[in-house]
Structures are given as structure tokens and as C-alpha cells.
Amino acid sequence: MKKIDKLILRSFIGPFLITFFVVVFILLTQYMLKYFDDFVGKDLGFTVFAELIAYFSINMTPIAFPLAVLLSSLMTFGNLGEHFELTAIKSAGISLVRVLRPLFIFVVLLSALxxxxxxxxxxxxxxxxxxxxYDIKxxxxxxxxxxxxxxxGIPGYSIKxxxxxxxxxxxxxxxxxxxxxxxxxxxxxxADSALMYTILGxxxxxxxxxDGKSYTEEDANKPNKPANYVRNVFQHNKVVFSLASFEMERTDxxxxxxxxxxxxxxxxxxxxDSMRNDIIDSKKTIYQYTSRFFTQHMNDVEDIKPPSVVYWEKMKADTTDVSGPDSLKKKNQILSSERIEALDSKKDKGIINDSLKIKDKLKLSKTPKKFNVHGIASYDQELIDKVDSAFNKKNNGMSTNIVDKPRFAKNRLKGENRRIDNREFEINVYAIEANSKLSQAVACIxxxxxxAPLGAIIKKGGLGFPVIVSILFFIVSYVIxxxxIKLGRAGDISNFWxxxxxxxILLPFGLFFLRQARNDSRLFETDYYAxxxxxxxxxxxKEK
Incomplete structure (x- = not known):
């Protein structure tokens, strides 16, 4: 490692550590204030608070690392530019990209961490x-x-x-x-007066x-028996209460x-993946119960079953027959869910050949023949009796209500659709959380x-202007x-985006600032714009 690399790293490590702990402290303070009411008056002790602060400090690191990198890199190169060290390095024939190289490698390793x-x-x-x-609450x-x-507060007693x-x-x-x-x-x-204190830890x-009295009524709840009434007068007495209910018990x-x-x-x-499979099972349940709701119209449910359900049933049957390690089965299940999601999306766009074949089949088998209704003048009572007999035979002689049956079907379908919507929302939430693991790390780069390029352009160190610029970009990143996340959970955009x-969105700004810094741009100097x-x-x- 050359001396210039050591110089750049030493200039960066110090501000990075300071800004990182400052950012963690600010975020932690803001977060802990939400639970301040849960801590008041519970006599938790220093150990519990220290443990809670340590865990929540780690919880703040995904947000603190990118902000600390932004602020420390801006301060580092702002200081180098303000003290003309960056100018001296460039005058020696060393490019800005070469100066950035050790810190870029460090940030890449930091992103992996x-x-x-x-x-x-x-x-x-x-x-x-x-x-x-939770235990504190x-x-x-x-x-x-x-x-x-x-x-x-003491179980079994009321004290005034x-x-x-x-x-x-x-x-x-x-x-x-x-x-x-x-x-x-x-x-x-x-009692006229009392003194209270705790014992045994x-x-x-x-x-x-x-100077008090006690009144006791014994056997008061026994029927047909007079209660015994006892009165005692005392000058000094002790009452001991157990405080076991005040101890904090740790939950599993x-x-x-x-x-x-x-x-x-x-x-x-x-x-x-499991929730996607659960959605397919819900769709399968809907189509299994369809024939019960509409017995006269959908006797063969297999004809209207969507391709995703058919594919899921086939893959599920194939997966159960696989005699291999669990990892292979899980891989097949994950593959099947992805294929199922693709099938559903294709079906929504109307480009699945199976759905077209099903529609044609339904048209051929279910469409009634056309006839001239105006040619029918009257109905034969014998024909009507035959139709009623066939209807009763179809329904096993049970009397059916034409209103209750579709109403029950509607309520069941609403319940299943609500369950599917909840599952889809949970899928979006979990997928966003999974994608954010890597995106927050890449945000450091x-x-x-x-x-770094912005600090080289501004040439201002310290905690003044660099802090304002860092907060500005952090706010933009936070708002985006x-x-x-809000749109992704609602399903308006993909979980990836x-x-x-x-x-x-912010990467082009970084590349633009890097290009301007390499060309020694005076982007933030008022004389340039003047x-x-x-x-x-x-x-x-001149034109006038």
C-alpha cells in the first residue's frame, strides 16, 4: 500500500467512525422516544436499559451506514480540497479516480459487511x-x-x-x-398512619x-348460616405483600x-414462496366448491379450472414423489410457485392457449341451441311436471332457495378473496424486506x-456545508x-423497484458529480455563475 493510500484511508476512517456513532445516537434517541412512556416508573435498572440500547443500536445500523459513508466521504475530500492537499496530489499527475480507489475498495468491503x-x-x-x-411493556x-x-396494583388488595x-x-x-x-x-x-418499605431484594x-382497627367477616358466603364478625384493635401491626407480579418475566x-x-x-x-402456494390452495378451494353453488351450470369444474391451479396440482404431485433431499423438494416448490405466478400473469393478459381452449370447449358444450321463442304459444303441463321432477331429482329432493344459495356463494367467495388479498399484501411486505437486505448495502456505494466527488468540488470540510448537503441527499433517499415501500406494499409497483x-435514481447524480470533479468543475462557486x-x-x- 502506497503512502497516498494510507493518507486517504486515515483521513476517512476517523470522520467515518465519528459520524457513524453520531448518526446511530441520533436515530436511536428518536426511536427510543416512541417508547418513553413504557419505561417510566418501572424501575428497570441500568442492565436492562443497556441491553435494550445495545440491541436497538444494531437495529439502526442499516440506515446509519449509508448516511455515515455519505457524510464522512464528503468531509474527507472537502478537507483535502480546502487545505489544497487534493490540488497537490493532482499536480503530481495522480488522477482523482486513482485517489478514490482505496476508499472505493474500502466501501465495497464495507457494503459486504x-x-x-x-x-x-x-x-x-x-x-x-x-x-x-414486550416484556418491559x-x-x-x-x-x-x-x-x-x-x-x-397489588393483586387482591385495594389501598387508599x-x-x-x-x-x-x-x-x-x-x-x-x-x-x-x-x-x-x-x-x-x-390505620391512623403507616410506614412502608421493601425487604428481601x-x-x-x-x-x-x-393505631388502627381491622374488621373481618368470616363464612359470609355460606347459606343459612350467620356470618362471624370479628373486630380487632391494634397499636402496631405489620402487613406483608408479595411483589412477585412486579418482577419482569422474560417471554420465550x-x-x-x-x-x-x-x-x-x-x-x-x-x-x-409458502404464501404463494397458500394463495394457489385458496384458488383451488374456490373451484372445488363452485359445483356446489351452481349445480345446474358447472357440473364439470375441471373445465373452468385456471391453468395456475392445474399446474400447481401437477407439480405438487410430482414433488411428493421425489425421493431426494429436502433441499431439492424446496427447490421444486419454489420453481413451481414462480411458474404459477407467471401463468397467472399470462392469464390476466389473455395469452394462455389453455384458457382459449377452455373457452372454446365451453362454447361447444355449454352454449344452448338457439330457437324461435316467438313460436311457443303455450306450455304443456306434462312437460313442466317432467322438468320439475328432473330438477328435484338433481337436487336429491331437497327444497332449495334460489336466493340463499347464491348469497352463501357470494359470502364464501368474498371471504376467500379477502384471504387472498391479505396474503398478497403479506407477500409484498416480506418480499420488500428480503430485497432491502442487499439494497441497503449497495446504498453505501x-x-x-x-x-466523495461532491466534496472534491465543494472543497469545504468540517460539519457545516457538508452536513447540509448530506442531509439533503439523505432526505431525498428516505422519501424515495x-x-x-408504500407503493410496493399496495402492489402498485414491483417489490424490486x-x-x-x-x-x-441517485446513482446518475454520483456519476455526474464524479465527471465534474475529474474536470475540476466550479459547480458550486458563485464566481463561476457570476x-x-x-x-x-x-x-x-450587444444585440440592442
């Missing part, structure tokens, strides 16, 4: 983070008895203190209702009561593993191609990504 992180590390961190966040707040209000002192431990004019035996308020304790709450993480955020690309694509549109404007005014003055 980002892809690995997005595909394997981030899903595991998401599993840990969201399972921990389920945890009860720490005991906070309000003055003059009943507190029911009409006076609460500043030390948060001393209470006055206390009332405790004990209904832990689920027989109603059969035990009431009144905050597992139990102790209330020391002073496997319950959260089915979420798309906890899966890698292969698992997401396998789920997409695109942002470098924008930031958000819009694309939903996540790759920002890279393809001279151009002066020439334009001079041209118009």
Missing part, C-alpha cells in the same frame, strides 16, 4: 430487542400510591391513603381492602400500621421468531459516489424509499 449484518446480525438483534421491549410500574386515590408525606414512605389515614380470597371485601383494615412490601423468544424483522433473506423468500428505486450571468447580459446588450 453491511449485507452480512443486515442478513444475520440485525435479525437476531431485533429478536432480542423486541422480545425485551408487560411489566407493572413500581408502587406509586397517590394521595386520596385507591391503588389496585388520604395523606402522603414527602419522604414517599410515610402514609396517613390508611384504608386497606383485602379481597384476595375472591369473596368480596370481607376484610378491612383502618424488593420481593416483598411491608406496611407497618399504627421463539414466540417472536415468526416476524419478518427476525428473519434473514432466505427465510423471507421461503415464506414468500451509491452514497460514496455522491459524497418510503414512497416506494420499491427498494431499489432510490439507488437507481461570470456566466455577466456574459449573458453582455450578449443581450
Amino acid at each position: 453491511v449485507y452480512y449484518s443486515n442478513n444475520f446480525i440485525v435479525p437476531k438483534a431485533n429478536l432480542e430487542a423486541y422480545s425485551l421491549l 408487560q411489566k407493572k410500574p413500581s408502587i406509586d400510591i397517590k394521595e386520596g386515590a385507591f391503588y389496585g 391513603a388520604n395523606k402522603k408525606y414527602d419522604d414517599d414512605k410515610s402514609l396517613g389515614d390508611l384504608i386497606i381492602y383485602n379481597h384476595s380470597d375472591r369473596k368480596g371485601n370481607t376484610e378491612i383494615i383502618l 424488593d420481593k416483598y412490601l411491608v406496611m407497618e400500621l399504627f 423468544k421463539e414466540l417472536f421468531s415468526s416476524n419478518r424483522l427476525m428473519k434473514n433473506e432466505n427465510e423471507l423468500r421461503y415464506d414468500v 451509491v452514497m460514496f459516489l455522491i459524497g 424509499n418510503t414512497t416506494g 420499491a427498494v431499489w428505486a432510490s439507488n437507481f 461570470v456566466k450571468i455577466a456574459k449573458v447580459f453582455k450578449f443581450f446588450k
Whole structure:
């Protein structure tokens, strides 16, 4: 490695690390504020917060890496240009592309690391983070008895203190209702004052009561038997409450593993394939029940079965006969789903030969013969009786309602179509998540191609103008990504373009800035535009 490569790398690594951690901190702060209400008053401790922050920091890295690359590359080459180091390098006969080469190789390797992180590390961190966040939400707040209000946080008890002192431990004019035996308020304790504290590692709450009375009604729920009424007067008494319900219990993480955020690309694509197969099964179910709804019109359902369902049934039968490893079966299933999707799309365009043959067959077999209806003057009652007899025989003598049957068919078809629409939406969501694993990694390269040449053109380092330019391009990328994901989930655009549109739109800007930087363009210098404007005014003055 030459000295110039070491110089460029040292100039880049420092700003990159600083900007990366700053961006992660800003994104993490903004994200954690959404759950601030779930943390308040629960006495979680430093360990829980540190674990949660660490996991969510990893969750922020897919967004932080491209922004950090853009900002650090712009700052690096802006500093080199501001201190005339870039000019000295060019005067030595070294081109800008040669200067960019070590950083470009570094960014390519970084993109590979980002892809690995997005595909394997981030899903595991998401599993840990969201399972921990769920447990935090389920945890009860720490005991906070309000003055003059009943507190029911302890299971089986209702506590009211009409006076609460500043030390948060001393209470006055206390009332405790004990209904832990689920027989109603059969035990009431009144006390003039009380002192509360915890013991055994905050597992139990102790209330020391002073100058009070207790009232107990025993056997109150037994019929035909008078209840025993007991009253006690005390000067000092202790009541111990279990705080087991306040402890945070960890939920089994496997319950959260089915979420798309906890899966890698292969698992997401396998789920997409399974959901496509589920859609085909739903279509098959619809056509299996068609003959029950329209017995007089569709006796042979096989004639109207769509090509995708026919192909799926054939491939499913062939797959079950394969005696090989599971990977081969999965490959056949994935292939079949892709072929099925292609068949459905072709069918929608009307270019499937099978559908044309089916239509011709239906025309030949189902189209009634034409006859002159005006030539029929009256109906023979014997003929009508024969028709009614044939209809009753066809329906096994059951009386049918011509309104209920199509209504039931309509409701069932609506339900199946709604299920298919939900599955298609889930397919779009999972496919977008799978495609974003690689697109976010490639975004680092695109942002470098924008930031490095732009810094060489601007020739301004530090955290001033480069930050503004970086935020501008990041906002553009974020808006394009958000819009694309929204349209992709709705099915308006393909899942590929939903996540790759920002890279393809911003890449020409990077190539344009690279071309301008190689030609030492004065793209962002006001003097350059002032001279151009002066020439334009001079041209118009000559014409006059």
C-alpha cells in the first residue's frame, strides 16, 4: 500500500467512525422516544436499559451506514480540497479516480459487511430487542400510591391513603381492602398512619400500621348460616405483600421468531414462496366448491379450472414423489410457485392457449341451441311436471332457495378473496424486506459516489456545508424509499423497484458529480455563475 493510500484511508476512517456513532445516537434517541412512556416508573435498572440500547443500536445500523459513508466521504475530500492537499496530489499527475480507489475498495468491503449484518446480525438483534421491549411493556410500574386515590396494583388488595408525606414512605389515614380470597371485601383494615418499605431484594412490601382497627367477616358466603364478625384493635401491626407480579418475566423468544424483522433473506423468500402456494390452495378451494353453488351450470369444474391451479396440482404431485433431499423438494416448490405466478400473469393478459381452449370447449358444450321463442304459444303441463321432477331429482329432493344459495356463494367467495388479498399484501411486505437486505448495502456505494466527488468540488470540510448537503441527499433517499415501500406494499409497483428505486435514481447524480470533479468543475462557486450571468447580459446588450 502506497503512502497516498494510507493518507486517504486515515483521513476517512476517523470522520467515518465519528459520524457513524453520531448518526446511530441520533436515530436511536428518536426511536427510543416512541417508547418513553413504557419505561417510566418501572424501575428497570441500568442492565436492562443497556441491553435494550445495545440491541436497538444494531437495529439502526442499516440506515446509519449509508448516511455515515455519505457524510464522512464528503468531509474527507472537502478537507483535502480546502487545505489544497487534493490540488497537490493532482499536480503530481495522480488522477482523482486513482485517489478514490482505496476508499472505493474500502466501501465495497464495507457494503459486504453491511449485507452480512443486515442478513444475520440485525435479525437476531431485533429478536432480542423486541422480545425485551414486550416484556418491559408487560411489566407493572413500581408502587406509586397517590394521595386520596385507591391503588389496585397489588393483586387482591385495594389501598387508599388520604395523606402522603414527602419522604414517599410515610402514609396517613390508611384504608386497606383485602379481597384476595375472591369473596368480596370481607376484610378491612383502618390505620391512623403507616410506614412502608421493601425487604428481601424488593420481593416483598411491608406496611407497618399504627393505631388502627381491622374488621373481618368470616363464612359470609355460606347459606343459612350467620356470618362471624370479628373486630380487632391494634397499636402496631405489620402487613406483608408479595411483589412477585412486579418482577419482569422474560417471554420465550421463539414466540417472536415468526416476524419478518427476525428473519434473514432466505427465510423471507421461503415464506414468500409458502404464501404463494397458500394463495394457489385458496384458488383451488374456490373451484372445488363452485359445483356446489351452481349445480345446474358447472357440473364439470375441471373445465373452468385456471391453468395456475392445474399446474400447481401437477407439480405438487410430482414433488411428493421425489425421493431426494429436502433441499431439492424446496427447490421444486419454489420453481413451481414462480411458474404459477407467471401463468397467472399470462392469464390476466389473455395469452394462455389453455384458457382459449377452455373457452372454446365451453362454447361447444355449454352454449344452448338457439330457437324461435316467438313460436311457443303455450306450455304443456306434462312437460313442466317432467322438468320439475328432473330438477328435484338433481337436487336429491331437497327444497332449495334460489336466493340463499347464491348469497352463501357470494359470502364464501368474498371471504376467500379477502384471504387472498391479505396474503398478497403479506407477500409484498416480506418480499420488500428480503430485497432491502442487499439494497441497503449497495446504498453505501451509491452514497460514496455522491459524497466523495461532491466534496472534491465543494472543497469545504468540517460539519457545516457538508452536513447540509448530506442531509439533503439523505432526505431525498428516505422519501424515495418510503414512497416506494408504500407503493410496493399496495402492489402498485414491483417489490424490486420499491427498494431499489432510490439507488437507481441517485446513482446518475454520483456519476455526474464524479465527471465534474475529474474536470475540476466550479459547480458550486458563485464566481463561476457570476461570470456566466455577466456574459449573458453582455450578449443581450450587444444585440440592442
